[in-house]
Amino acid sequence: MKDRYGTDVLSTDWRAPRRGRAQDTEAVTGLVVEDVDTGWVGAVVRVEKAGGMQVVHLEDRRGRTKGFSLGPGFLVDGRPVVLTAPTAERRAQVAAAQKAASRTASGSVRVTGQAARVASGSRIWVEGRHDAELVEKVWGDDLRVEGVVVEMLDGVDDLSALIRQFAPTPGRRLGVLVDHLVPGTKESRIVAEAERVSPHVRILGHPYVDVWQSVKPARLGLQAWPVIERGRSWKHGILAELGWPHETQADVGLGWKKILSTVRSYSDLEPTLLASVEELIDFVTVPSDRGGSA
Incomplete structure (x- = not known):
């Protein structure tokens, strides 16, 4: 007999937010995040203790820096995260890698x-x-x-x-x-x-x-950079051709961070x-x- 009501909604994670549940993510230098409340988008430049709490400082594409309380309320690539302080092990790995580079x-x-x-x-x-x-x-x-x-x-x-x-x-x-x-x-x-x-x-x-x-376009998996027609914003056009978000200046900043990371x-x-x-x-x-x- 066909179940006209479908599966039992209570058997799934029906309370999960549309974007999924927040994942713990270390606030490592260079990580690009967005503060949900203010819409501020920037790269992590440092994490420090201030006034008895941990603060993450984000630098936007214009070089402006703003501090936020470490914890929930952030997005990375559109997905919710809970920012945590970098662990001693992670810092040691980074330091070892830097020391090894000749x-x-x-x-x-x-x-x-x-x-x-x-x-x-x-x-x-x-x-x-x-x-x-x-x-x-x-x-x-x-x-x-x-x-x-x-x-x-x-x-x-x-x-x-x-x-x-x-x-x-x-x-x-x-x-x-x-x-x-x-x-x-x-x-x-x-x-x-x-x-x-x-x-x-x-x-x-x-x-x-x-x-x-x-x-070099090969760093992005391309044979050559796309050709953008005259009259169209070159950067926005490139991001569109790459299939990346391209509507806003924040999209441009995030797109450049991805390119620079390669x-x-x-x-x-x-x-x-x-x-x-x-x-x-x-x-x-x-x-x-x-x-x-x-």
Whole structure:
């Protein structure tokens, strides 16, 4: 006889939330989470005790940091989690892995037992946050040893004026990394004018629409980066082609975190970007720069 009422609803986990029950997840550095109450999305930068409670600090895509009580009320990839403090065992595993690495992500021999150099007067400018995060991930160890600071620009439209304001000197050099630097573009005309401002500036770039493209597509399981038609937001279009959330700026930030997480070392980046960044680092770390000050 057919049961017109179906199975017994009480035999299942009928009280389970639509997204599933929250799972304990360690708040390890770099984990991207969303606070359910405020909608704040950011990567874990640290966990600390404050006022008798444990607080997790999340940094959003604009570099703003906000603290939240460790525990329930967070989402990771849309699923509820209960954030917990990293265990001593996990911290020890991370420390052991770092100690075992003999080279930096850029391929340089890792320098141990040496404090980061006080920032020199020279700088490297990049166009945006994603550029800065990629440079930090691959070349961060080298730059700290050399005392070179990477700073973000909000585009390059006013590059000549910014260079004049910086006032480069032989001991206070400036390197600039520009996106989509190909002949005939607006960027190429801006760079041609800016290069005349000072002989102590080196401006280099890469041909990609966005620094995302400098990550080898194979790292994402692709043969090539998708082609996005004119008039469509390139980043949102890429995320859509990848089948990832792509409607909001938060989706863009999360998408970039996923892409950045696939970069293990310089070998995961295209040679054009590698050559430009390496040349800029060489330019701003000439011996005469050692006398500069921040």
